[in-house]
Amino acid sequence: MNANVEKALETHGEGHHEHGHDHHELSFWRKYVFSTDHKMIGIQYGITALLFLLFGFSLMGLMRWQLAYPDTTIPFFGKILTAVLGEHMAPKGVMSADLYNSFGAMHGTIMVFLGIVPLGFAAFGNFVMPLQVGAPDMAFPRLNMASYWSYLAGGIVMLISFVVPGGAAKSGWTSYPPLAGIADVGPNIHIIFNGQTLWIIGMVLLISSSLLGSVNVIATVVQLRAKGMTWMRLPFFVWAQFVTAFLLLLAFPPLEAAGVMQLMDRVAGTSFFMPSGLVVNGQGWHGSGGGSPLLWQHLFWFLGHPEVYVMILPGLGIVAEVLANNARKPLWGYRSMVWAVLVLGFLSFLVWAHHMYLTGMDTKVSAFFQTTTIIISVPSVIILTCLIISLYGGSIRFNTPMLFAIAFLPMFGIGGLTGIPLAFNATDVPLHDTYYIIGHFHYVVAPGTLFALFAGVYFWYPKATGRMMSEFWGHVHFWPTFILMNCIFMPMFLQGFAGVHRRWYSGGIVNGDALFEVTQHVLHWNTFMSWASWLLAVAQIPFILNFFLAWKYGHKSGDNPWHATTLDWQTPTPPPHGNFTVQPEVYRGPYEYSVPGYPEDYLPQDKKLDQKEAK
Amino acid sequence: MQIPYEVEARPDTGLYNAKLGIWLFLASEVMLFGGLFSAYIFLRIGAEPGLWPHQILELGPAFANTMVLIISSVTMVMGWASAKLGEYKKFKIFTGITVLCALAFVGIKSYEYHGDFNRYGVILADKTQVTGELVKDKTNDRQITLIPDAKQSTELGREYLKKQGEGAEKSGEEQELAFDRKDVVWFSNFVPSYSTFFSVYFTMTGLHALHVIGGAVVIFYLWGPGSRMYFTDRKHFVNRLEVAGLFWHFVELVWIFLFPVLYLL
Numbered sequence: 001m002n003a004n005v006e007k008a009l010e011t012h013g014e015g016h017h018e019h020g021h022d023h024h025e026l027s028f029w030r031k032y033v034f035s036t037d038h039k040m041i042g043i044q045y046g047i048t049a050l051l052f053l054l055f056g057f058s059l060m061g062l063m064r065w066q067l068a069y070p071d072t073t074i075p076f077f078g079k080i081l082t083a084v085l086g087e088h089m090a091p092k093g094v095m096s097a098d099l100y101n102s103f104g105a106m107h108g109t110i111m112v113f114l115g116i117v118p119l120g121f122a123a124f125g126n127f128v129m130p131l132q133v134g135a136p137d138m139a140f141p142r143l144n145m146a147s148y149w150s151y152l153a154g155g156i157v158m159l160i161s162f163v164v165p166g167g168a169a170k171s172g173w174t175s176y177p178p179l180a181g182i183a184d185v186g187p188n189i190h191i192i193f194n195g196q197t198l199w200i201i202g203m204v205l206l207i208s209s210s211l212l213g214s215v216n217v218i219a220t221v222v223q224l225r226a227k228g229m230t231w232m233r234l235p236f237f238v239w240a241q242f243v244t245a246f247l248l249l250l251a252f253p254p255l256e257a258a259g260v261m262q263l264m265d266r267v268a269g270t271s272f273f274m275p276s277g278l279v280v281n282g283q284g285w286h287g288s289g290g291g292s293p294l295l296w297q298h299l300f301w302f303l304g305h306p307e308v309y310v311m312i313l314p315g316l317g318i319v320a321e322v323l324a325n326n327a328r329k330p331l332w333g334y335r336s337m338v339w340a341v342l343v344l345g346f347l348s349f350l351v352w353a354h355h356m357y358l359t360g361m362d363t364k365v366s367a368f369f370q371t372t373t374i375i376i377s378v379p380s381v382i383i384l385t386c387l388i389i390s391l392y393g394g395s396i397r398f399n400t401p402m403l404f405a406i407a408f409l410p411m412f413g414i415g416g417l418t419g420i421p422l423a424f425n426a427t428d429v430p431l432h433d434t435y436y437i438i439g440h441f442h443y444v445v446a447p448g449t450l451f452a453l454f455a456g457v458y459f460w461y462p463k464a465t466g467r468m469m470s471e472f473w474g475h476v477h478f479w480p481t482f483i484l485m486n487c488i489f490m491p492m493f494l495q496g497f498a499g500v501h502r503r504w505y506s507g508g509i510v511n512g513d514a515l516f517e518v519t520q521h522v523l524h525w526n527t528f529m530s531w532a533s534w535l536l537a538v539a540q541i542p543f544i545l546n547f548f549l550a551w552k553y554g555h556k557s558g559d560n561p562w563h564a565t566t567l568d569w570q571t572p573t574p575p576p577h578g579n580f581t582v583q584p585e586v587y588r589g590p591y592e593y594s595v596p597g598y599p600e601d602y603l604p605q606d607k608k609l610d611q612k613e614a615k
Numbered sequence: 616m617q618i619p620y621e622v623e624a625r626p627d628t629g630l631y632n633a634k635l636g637i638w639l640f641l642a643s644e645v646m647l648f649g650g651l652f653s654a655y656i657f658l659r660i661g662a663e664p665g666l667w668p669h670q671i672l673e674l675g676p677a678f679a680n681t682m683v684l685i686i687s688s689v690t691m692v693m694g695w696a697s698a699k700l701g702e703y704k705k706f707k708i709f710t711g712i713t714v715l716c717a718l719a720f721v722g723i724k725s726y727e728y729h730g731d732f733n734r735y736g737v738i739l740a741d742k743t744q745v746t747g748e749l750v751k752d753k754t755n756d757r758q759i760t761l762i763p764d765a766k767q768s769t770e771l772g773r774e775y776l777k778k779q780g781e782g783a784e785k786s787g788e789e790q791e792l793a794f795d796r797k798d799v800v801w802f803s804n805f806v807p808s809y810s811t812f813f814s815v816y817f818t819m820t821g822l823h824a825l826h827v828i829g830g831a832v833v834i835f836y837l838w839g840p841g842s843r844m845y846f847t848d849r850k851h852f853v854n855r856l857e858v859a860g861l862f863w864h865f866v867e868l869v870w871i872f873l874f875p876v877l878y879l880l
Contacts, residue, residue, distance in 0.1 A: 136616050139632045215639045223620050223632050253643045257650030264818050269808035272654065272818075276663070288738075288801055290666070290811040295657045299650055578616035 036141035037577055041148050042127025043464060046457075049119035050547075052155060053450075054540070056110035059103045061537055066095040068530035070506035089167055100505045101170035102195065106158070108173025109199065112307065113206050114155050116445060119453050120314035121248070122151070122213050125241045128460055129217060131568035131575060132235050134226025134584040134606075139219035140212075147212035154205030161198035165189055169199035172503070174300055177273035177293045181265050182280050197266050200259045207256045210248045217245035226567070226606075228586035232338070233605065235566045235590040236331060239338050240317030243345035244310050251306035251349065258299035265291075272296075294359055301352035309348045311445055312412070313341065315452030316383055319405045322455050323387055325564050326402040327394030328601055330591040333386040340379035340386075347376040357425040358432050366425050373423040380416055384409065400474030404455035407482050408448060415443030418493065433503070436496025439489045447485040454481075457547070462561050466573045467554030473546040480539035487532035491525035498522040563602045566590050570604050622851045637858045641865050648869055651819050655876065658811045666742050668768035668812050670878065676727045677878045680720050684867045687716030691834070691863050695856045703845060710838040710856075713863070717831035724824050731805040731813075735761060737794050738801040738810075743771040749804075750791055759794045759802055816877050823873060826866045833859050 026035075035041060062081070065074045071094055074081065078093020089099045130138055138144045161168040166189045171180035175196070184194035191197070221234070221242045234242075261272040269287060273296045276289030324331045331337065353361065353369040388409060396402065418440040421427040431437065454477075461469050498519045500508050507526045514520040560569040567584055584606045592603040624631050659667055694709035736746035737759055746764050753760035767773045779792060794802075803809050807817040837852075837859055844852040 135619075137618055139618060140636060141618070143636075211640070211643055215636050215643075218639055219632050219635050222628055222635060223625050223630070224618070249639060249643045250646050253647035254650030254653075257647050257654065260822065261651075261654060261814075261818060264807060264814060268806075268814075268817075270814035270818070271808070271811055272658070272814055288808060288810045288814075290658070290662055291814075292657055292661050295654055298657070299654070302650075 034145060036137075036145045038126045038130050038138045038141065038144060039464070039575060039579075041144050042123050042125075044148055045118050045126060045151070046123035048152060048155065049115050049123055052110050053115035053119065054544075056107050056115055057537065057540075059107045059110070061533055062095065063100060063103050063107070064530035064533050066100055066505065067507035068527045070509050084163065085167060097505045098167060098170060101172075101503075102162075102168045104503065105169045105172050105175075105199075106162070109169070109203075110158065111445070112173065112311065113203070114151075114158065116311045116449055116453070117210070117307075118151060120318075120449065120456075121210075121217075121241065121244050121310060122147070124237075124314055124318065124453075124456050124460070125213070125217055125244070127464060128456075128568055129238055129241050130220055130224070131463075131571060131579060132238050132566050132590075133221060133224060134229055134567045134580065134586065135220055135224035136578045136580065138216045139223055140216050143212045144216050147209045147216065150205050150209035150212065154202045154209060157198055157202035157205060160193075161195045161202070164193045164195065164198065166194050169195040171196065174304070175199065175262070175296075176300075177262065177265070177291075177296050178275065178278055178285075180262065181274050182278075182285065185266075191267060197263065200263045200266070203259050204256060204263075207252045207259070210252055214245035214248040217241055218249065221245075226584045226586055229567075229605075230586075232335065233586055233589050235317075236320040236334065236337055236341075237314075237317035239341055240313040240320075243341050244313045247306040247310050247313075247345055247348060251303045251310075254299045255303035258296055262296065294356075297356050297359065298352070301355045302349075304355060305352040306345075306348045308441075308444070309344060311449050313344075315408070315412075315449040316341075316387075318452045318456040318459070319387060319408050321564075321566070322401045322405040322459050323390055324591045324593065325459075325562050326397045326399065326405070327391050328397070328593045329390060329394040330589070330593060331386065332389040332392070333382075334589070334591065337383050337386050340382040344376065344379040344383075347372060347379070351376055354423060354428070357428045370424055374420075377416065377420065377423075384413060384416070399458075400469070400471055400478060401455040401459035403475070403478045404451045404458065407478070408451045408455065411443060411447035411451060411485070412449075415440060415445075415448050418443065430499075431496060433501055434496035435492040435500045435502055438502050439492030439496060442489045442492070446489065447482070451482075454478075454543075459562070460568075461547075461550065462554075462557030463568060463571075463573055463575070465551050465554070466557055467550050467552075468557045468561060469546050469550040469554060473542045477539065477543040477546065481536065484532045484536040484539060488529050488536065491522075491529055495519070495522045495525055563600075565592050565602050565604050567605055570606050622848070622854060631854055633854060633858050634861075637861050641861065644865060648819075648822075648872075651815075651822070652872070652876070655815045655819070658815060662811065663742060665769055665771045666738075666744065666810075668744070668810070669880070670766075671746065671768035671812070672816070672878050673727065673730065674878055676723050676730075677874055680723050680727075681870065681874050683716050683719050683723065684870050687713045687720075688864055688867045690716070691860045695853065695860050698845065698849075698856055699853045701849075706845075706856075707838065707842070710834060714831055714835045714838055717827055717834070720827055721824060721831070724820065728817075733804065734764075735802070735804050736809065737761065737799050739775075739794070739798050740800050741771070743775045744769050745772050745775060745792065745794075747792070753791070753793065757796055759796065759799060761792050761794070763790065763792050819873060819877070823866070823869055826869070830859070830863050830866050834863065 032040065035044070062074060062077060073093035074095060078090065081090035081095070081099070082093050085099065089096055095103075126138070126144065130136075158168070166184045166186070169175065169180075169183070171183050180196055184196040221238060225234070261270070264270040265272050265274060271287045271289050271291040273293050274285065274287050274289060274291045275293060278285040278287075278289065320331055320337070350372045351369060353365065354373045357366060391406075418436070422431060422437065422440060458469055458474055461467075498521065499516065500519050500522060504515065508515045508519050508523050514523055557573060559571070559573045562569070567586070570584065571579055572581060585608070586605045587608060588603065588605055590605060592605070594601045595603045618632065619625070620632050622631060628635070690709045690712040694706050694713060697703075697705035697709055734746060735749040736744055738744045744767075745761060746767065747761035750760040750762060763776055767776055780790070801809075805813055807814050837856055841855070842852070844855070
């Protein structure tokens with residue numbers, strides 16, 4: 001539509017239902033598929049990301065069979081694997097080493113880039129953030145749509161890579177060269193349609209998607225805040241999204257550069273990451289050499305570490321919202337949390353080489369990165385402490401979102417504290433690449449971030465659909481998930497201390513004996529952890545059913561079921577195109593719960609008080 | 616529904632949405648090329664002594680391209696200013712020149728690539744590198760014959776040529792050098808896989824050329840079909856030109872860094 005006409009319509013519509021005048025029924029395709037509405041895009045992102053999470057999780061479920069019962073046929077799923085992926089990948093339903101490597105690499109890639117980040121940053125960022133700042137939509141709605149479709153394309157490319165000859169990428173989610181450079185090359189393997197090359201292409205699409213998303217989020221927060229929504233009145237969730245967007249904007253491009261270089265290595269035969277004198281299968285590798293595998297590690301971890309905060313910050317934001325709302329108290333130390341999150345974002349660019357202590361770096365360099373790594377724990381602890389103190393003296397409502405949010409605190413705490421030994425290179429060297437690392441970062445991401453995201457799903461579900469998810473099935477989902485997550489990840493610390501390596505196919509057992517005797521006494525945990533992971537899958541069934549059934553059969557929620565103060569709850573439910581029926585104006589901070597003297601226990605940000613009430 | 620500040624600047628930030636958007640986008644572009652430039656530094660520092668070439672590329676076309684891009688940047692600003700001042704004809708002329716400059720850049724770059732593909736080099740086991748023109752009928756599966764370039768780009772190459780020159784009789788013909796295939800560890804024309812220098816060179820200039828093409832497409836659209844907006848919503852149109860211009864200046868700036876790094880150092 002011509003911009004002048006649009007403007008005329010707007011003037012005409014002033015004071016009325018604002019979106020009412022250009023409200024013509026959109027076709028099914030424009031409304032649900034090629035939508036430019038931030039709420040629909042948020043829901044698209046959310047459902048796609050949840051599906052990818054389920055898929056990535058099931059890859060691990062299959063790998064855990066190989067760890068618990070090495071070299072035996074996988075019941076039921078074994079046949080499917082053989083049928084889909086071929087006899088050489090899963091001979092007689094047994095997981096081959098190549099398949100194990102490929103599932104491991106793709107589990108990491110899918111969980112991080114197609115699951116957690118799209119759910120935390122893109123889905124919640126899209127759906128909730130514009131509502132919370134009082135914007136009618138994102139600043140660039142069409143770029144927003146392009147972002148989702150680019151993400152989906154990247155996801156589909158990753159999925160296709162499973163069925164090409166040679167199978168999906170198998171050099172770890174980090175794709176370290178020279179291993180990744182020589183992987184998936186051979187007489188029957190296509191130069192483009194092979195696992196590793198498709199991985200790079202998929203990543204480039206995902207990076208483009210996150211670039212569009214992050215520009216959009218920053219522009220929306222800066223430009224589209226409602227009247228009176230000053231920076232220090234922004235809900236903490238918005239701050240978390242804002243910093244996350246900057247991390248994505250600035251940290252991802254170096255990986256894109258690295259991806260282009262690895263693509264050149266694989267397709268054009270360059271040697272960016274291929275060193276001189278490389279020997280593959282007893283023969284000299286044909287290439288000019290002179291490249292540097294370390295260069296990839298630097299570029300990868302320059303993204304890789306901020307990426308950790310990209311995963312955790314939206315989670316922290318969600319937990320802050322849910323905690324304040326259900327403790328019926330203002331967040332304790334809101335300002336210090338805001339400054340902490342800004343410092344966290346800045347410092348996250350200066351710690352990447354703590355992933356590389358084993359590369360033989362100079363002691364001066366490693367001293368620098370050890371120092372920054374320890375410094376970065378300060379703002380994280382500030383945020384977590386503020387969240388815990390916020391609970392003190394509150395009259396807490398233990399609904400499902402709150403359960404997940406409260407469980408997040410100790411789980412994320414364990415994840416964070418177990419990271420401290422990894423920050424120092426003396427203790428990192430023996431723990432590096434063991435199950436200790438796996439346990440550490442899974443505590444941060446799985447019972448940490450993922451719990452926060454579950455809290456977010458339960459919390460904002462009524463705003464998106466107008467119906468509540470079942471509290472009973474929410475509890476049935478929460479308790480087993482909480483217990484089983486710990487059953488999976490806690491033994492990993494034991495195994496890691498004993499020296500069980502993270503990439504051992506067959507769980508450290510060869511022909512019935514431990515590969516290394518020192519690990520003998522902890523290998524029996526493999527079976528326990530595997531059963532816990534399969535039961536965890538069963539424990540997600542209530543959530544899946546709850547999620548889809550409540551859409552139709554849940555209790556009607558009304559506009560503000562949680563009695564929340566932020567602007568996202570002061571809209572009709574579900575919010576119409578354009579979000580607000582009247583242009584919102586903000587008069588106070590985001591967490592005015594239990595204001596003394598005010599009759600209700602919550603005071604919305606946009607509620608205008610008359611003279612008498614204000615006193 | 617109208618998104619606020621699509622055209623008018625928001626008073627407290629002084630920006631309209633797209634201007635903030637393009638600056639953010641450029642920040643990420645800085646990080647993209649920053650990644651590549653740091654790769655260049657990393658690889659150059661790690662290169663074996665004497666192997667990294669100096670001024671192996673021809674300066675002429677690159678210098679011409681630098682001029683072309685500088686001119687196009689100036690005309691881009693002039694085009695934007697003309698549109699803002701309401702001088703439609705001048706806007707058309709200046710922006711048109713910008714698009715032509717972009718095409719000229721891509722043309723010259725292709726010519727340069729073509730030249731690179733027709734130059735050859737051999738690297739011997741002791742890392743001596745000799746570059747030159749291939750004598751096709753004296754090159755077979757036993758030997759490689761080159762007419763070496765007068766100016767070799769590496770120290771070892773210059774020494775090698777000097778040694779060969781002392782032994783040979785000076786004749787009127789161009790000197791031909793034959794290499795035994797057994798002594799040669801690398802032989803090819805100048806393609807990305809030739810050496811890490813050419814990997815960097817082709818990747819960076821290639822990516823830059825894609826940016827030039829992308830920018831040219833956008834500016835061409837604003838010059839052609841997109842310019843209708845000049846008559847319906849001029850302010851919005853001028854904003855679009857400004858945003859396209861910001862991108863264009865960035866692309867030019869990248870070249871200003873690429874030129875000395877790849878051609879002069």
